[in-house]
Amino acid sequence: MPHADNANGRFPARPVSGRAGASLKHTHLDAILAGRDQVGFFEVHAENYMGAGGPPHAALARVRQDYPVLLHGVCMSIGAPQPLDAAHLARFKTLVERYEPAIVSEHLAWSTHDDIFYNDLLPLPYTDDTLRHVCAHIDQVQAAIGRRLLLENPSTYLAFAASDYDETGFIREIVKRTGCGLLLDINNVFVSATNHGFSALDYLADFPLEHVGEIHLAGHREQSDDEGEPLLIDSHDGPVADAVWKLYDIVVERAGTIPTLVEWDGDIPDWPVLKAEADAAQAVLDRHAAASARDVHHAAAE
Amino acid sequence: MPQPNNPAGAAFAGPFAAPLLDPDRPTPPGVAGPGAKAGDVRYNVYRNNVTVSLIEALADTFPAVRRIVGEAFFRDMARLYVRREPPRSPLLFDYGHGFAAFIDGFDHTRPLPWLGDVARIERAWLDAYHAADRAPLAPEKLAVVPHDALPALRFEPHPAMRIVRSAYPAVTIFAANRASGPVGKILERDGEDALVTRPALEVFVRRLPPGGAAFLTLLCAGKPLGEAAAKASEAEPRFDLGANIAGMMEAGAFADIFVPAA
Numbered sequence: 183m184p185h186a187d188n189a190n191g192r193f194p195a196r197p198v199s200g201r202a203g204a205s206l207k208h209t210h211l212d213a214i215l216a217g218r219d220q221v222g223f224f225e226v227h228a229e230n231y232m233g234a235g236g237p238p239h240a241a242l243a244r245v246r247q248d249y250p251v252l253l254h255g256v257c258m259s260i261g262a263p264q265p266l267d268a269a270h271l272a273r274f275k276t277l278v279e280r281y282e283p284a285i286v287s288e289h290l291a292w293s294t295h296d297d298i299f300y301n302d303l304l305p306l307p308y309t310d311d312t313l314r315h316v317c318a319h320i321d322q323v324q325a326a327i328g329r330r331l332l333l334e335n336p337s338t339y340l341a342f343a344a345s346d347y348d349e350t351g352f353i354r355e356i357v358k359r360t361g362c363g364l365l366l367d368i369n370n371v372f373v374s375a376t377n378h379g380f381s382a383l384d385y386l387a388d389f390p391l392e393h394v395g396e397i398h399l400a401g402h403r404e405q406s407d408d409e410g411e412p413l414l415i416d417s418h419d420g421p422v423a424d425a426v427w428k429l430y431d432i433v434v435e436r437a438g439t440i441p442t443l444v445e446w447d448g449d450i451p452d453w454p455v456l457k458a459e460a461d462a463a464q465a466v467l468d469r470h471a472a473a474s475a476r477d478v479h480h481a482a483a484e
Numbered sequence: 485m486p487q488p489n490n491p492a493g494a495a496f497a498g499p500f501a502a503p504l505l506d507p508d509r510p511t512p513p514g515v516a517g518p519g520a521k522a523g524d525v526r527y528n529v530y531r532n533n534v535t536v537s538l539i540e541a542l543a544d545t546f547p548a549v550r551r552i553v554g555e556a557f558f559r560d561m562a563r564l565y566v567r568r569e570p571p572r573s574p575l576l577f578d579y580g581h582g583f584a585a586f587i588d589g590f591d592h593t594r595p596l597p598w599l600g601d602v603a604r605i606e607r608a609w610l611d612a613y614h615a616a617d618r619a620p621l622a623p624e625k626l627a628v629v630p631h632d633a634l635p636a637l638r639f640e641p642h643p644a645m646r647i648v649r650s651a652y653p654a655v656t657i658f659a660a661n662r663a664s665g666p667v668g669k670i671l672e673r674d675g676e677d678a679l680v681t682r683p684a685l686e687v688f689v690r691r692l693p694p695g696g697a698a699f700l701t702l703l704c705a706g707k708p709l710g711e712a713a714a715k716a717s718e719a720e721p722r723f724d725l726g727a728n729i730a731g732m733m734e735a736g737a738f739a740d741i742f743v744p745a746a
Contacts, residue, residue, distance in 0.1 A: 236644075
């Protein structure tokens with residue numbers, strides 16, 4: 183569950199448990215502010231708010247008055263063997279303090295090598311060596327921000343021959359060593375399962391759902407691999423696929439009404455389209471919340 | 485590629501990273517699909533994500549340049565730049581400070597000698613957009629400075645203020661290609677210096693009057709008003725001090741004034 187250690191008192195506390203939210207896109211700002219309680223929360227990419235001032239901060243500060251905000255880091259490069267960028271970590275910490283996000287998350291991936299920033303979530307082999315540096319980096323981030331970080335499972339297109347762990351085993355070990363929570367991206371599970379020929383259900387059965395503090399849903403695209411078979415691309419530029427909705431239903435049934443984000447980062451539609459996707463996630467959460475309330479009621483009546 | 489300085493022995497990153505922006509390098513060793521599946525197309529997804537996302541970042545920063553040269557040409561030019569000067573920071577809104585100089589040296593844009601200056605204005609525009617928030621200098625504060633104190637007065641630049649000098653009509657070309665309407669024939673021939681400011685949330689790009697760029701640059705360098713005005717009018721006989729001060733105040737170019745202790 184998300185920590186409640188985010189209250190400096192500047193923003194009203196609003197729980198995100200059992201709520202669905204959407205990516206915050208500035209093209210939607212007027213439409214969002216024209217209504218009330220449009221979604222349960224908004225999530226932002228931390229790096230977009232690392233400038234000194236200007237319209238990005240004005241917009242986020244305005245949205246933050248009315249909604250919980252979740253802070254999602256994209257460029258910390260936690261999975262790289264080299265040390266974290268201290269300046270970047272300091273900027274991240276500043277955002278956590280300034281906007282009091284309900285949830286703070288980052289990726290099991292890397293994006294910087296030497297001083298070159300590749301602007302993509304690159305994969306890493308799962309070995310004892312990489313486990314050590316990933317855990318050290320998560321420890322460092324959690325110490326800097328003074329709260330728990332959720333780590334997101336990646337979508338990947340290839341695997342390393344050097345890997346000794348499967349992904350779920352690697353992630354379980356990270357949680358055990360660092361005490362971090364997890365952000366379960368169900369679209370990533372589906373994309374990786376297709377790309378690597380494993381069962382998404384088996385992956386979810388192995389995944390430590392009890393540590394999941396947030397779920398991501400998003401759209402993907404289909405291409406072909408060297409053998410002409412489907413290769414799914416985690417593109418975040420369309421509606422959530424039916425198969426991903428089905429997996430989502432299974433996860434919520436099993437793990438409870440975890441706060442859920444619908445991500446949409448490319449080919450951004452009008453606000454009502456994205457809101458409808460978040461509403462669909464909210465409907466799944468509400469259905470399971472009602473069902474579990476009935477179960478409790480029945481149990482009490484017996 | 486062994487990395488003896490890395491005690492974790494996690495030497496995967498260098499070999500994986502090197503071909504991402506270098507199409508002449510092969511797929512790194514040790515990566516593949518499931519079973520016996522090949523890794524080439526799969527690795528190329530990463531090459532494509534990296535290259536295309538960085539081209540998109542430049543396209544977002546330089547919309548007027550993109551409109552002038554066309555989408556396909558822009559992407560080809562940006563791809564070459566991305567490979568030559570990849571970002572050194574994860575803050576992509578800070579990327580592309582070398583793009584104008586790259587354009588200046590790019591053979592295929594030689595018929596558009598002003599294009600680099602348009603890129604400079606666009607880069608300054610985004611700098612101003614993300615600059616620290618600060619109230620600009622209030623006219624009342626300047627108005628109450630005693631007349632005999634004016635020559636020694638110094639000006640503190642507003643954090644969003646940028647000056648871009650051009651020997652071409654770069655401001656007119658920039659403005660025409662940032663507007664939504666069609667771009668007509670541009671008749672201006674004279675050089676135009678740009679003053680970029682963001683007094684509140686909106687970025688403004690103005691043409692500076694003759695001598696204005698030299699004058700403001702001197703003030704930004706901490707020169708007193710008297711010296712800046714004298715040097716500006718020495719260099720440019722048309723320099724009009726009153727008009728320049730009125731213009732810079734209206735633009736919100738400065739944040740404060742002070743007289744250094746003697």
